[in-house]
Amino acid sequence: MKQSHVFSVYYPESGEFTGQVLTVPADHLANNLGQGLHAFPGRHDRERFAVGQADDGFGNLSPALVRRLPPRPEDTPAQEWEWCEQADNWIGVPTLSGSRLARWQEIKSARDTLASLPTIMVQGRSWQVDDASRAAMRHQLDAADFVGAAWSTIWTLSDNTRATVTAATLRAVLAAYGMRANSAQQHAQTLRDALHRAQTVREINAISWTAGAEATP
Numbered sequence: 001m002k003q004s005h006v007f008s009v010y011y012p013e014s015g016e017f018t019g020q021v022l023t024v025p026a027d028h029l030a031n032n033l034g035q036g037l038h039a040f041p042g043r044h045d046r047e048r049f050a051v052g053q054a055d056d057g058f059g060n061l062s063p064a065l066v067r068r069l070p071p072r073p074e075d076t077p078a079q080e081w082e083w084c085e086q087a088d089n090w091i092g093v094p095t096l097s098g099s100r101l102a103r104w105q106e107i108k109s110a111r112d113t114l115a116s117l118p119t120i121m122v123q124g125r126s127w128q129v130d131d132a133s134r135a136a137m138r139h140q141l142d143a144a145d146f147v148g149a150a151w152s153t154i155w156t157l158s159d160n161t162r163a164t165v166t167a168a169t170l171r172a173v174l175a176a177y178g179m180r181a182n183s184a185q186q187h188a189q190t191l192r193d194a195l196h197r198a199q200t201v202r203e204i205n206a207i208s209w210t211a212g213a214e215a216t217p
Helices: 026-032 096-115 131-147 167-197 201-205
Strands: 005-010 017-024 038-041 049-055 061-067 079-084 089-094 119-122 125-128 152-156 162-166
Touching (some): 017 049, 096 167, 119 167
16 A cells, blocks of 8 residues: 655645645545646645745755745734744834834923822922812912911811911912922933934834933922
8 A cells, every 4th residue: 555645735836825725645636637737745824934945055946844934924013014923923123213202202201290180289288279279279368368467277287187377388388289290291302302312113112201311309
């Protein structure tokens, strides 16, 4: 009984495997192939391999198994695709504009986080400065304008302790909040200017919220 062998069927024009696998004796192979099809020894993944032509060094070409890369994804303005041997696949590499945009989103997030912190230290005390608290301070300052310099009130701090405060103290808290928000905005703008000047992804990656001058906490 003749020994059977495994063959993968392929299209000779493109070298792509059809997905059909034959297990037949070698001398019966031709009778089992469809018209215009060829076969290559072994079982091969059609997504990963194809058949090419190899030169034996003497100018003679013969069928040889070659690596077939998976389809390359489409590039976008934010990233391009490069083949990675270690990953055995295409990997996305950020473009200059994509890296710049991603880093700016990080900087904006840090800016907004600092600007919206719910408390702030003024005169050694921690004050609540969320929207409602700042609105309440402005309301009290309106009342203080009618009373004059003698005005004061009892205020609950962020740690739930209570203190007697004057109009000057509330104004100092609101001013500190505004300065902190403005400092965060100015710091973000400085970093944005640096991002626009950067000419490489490495330069962009070196720019961060904590790089350079610190925003006022």
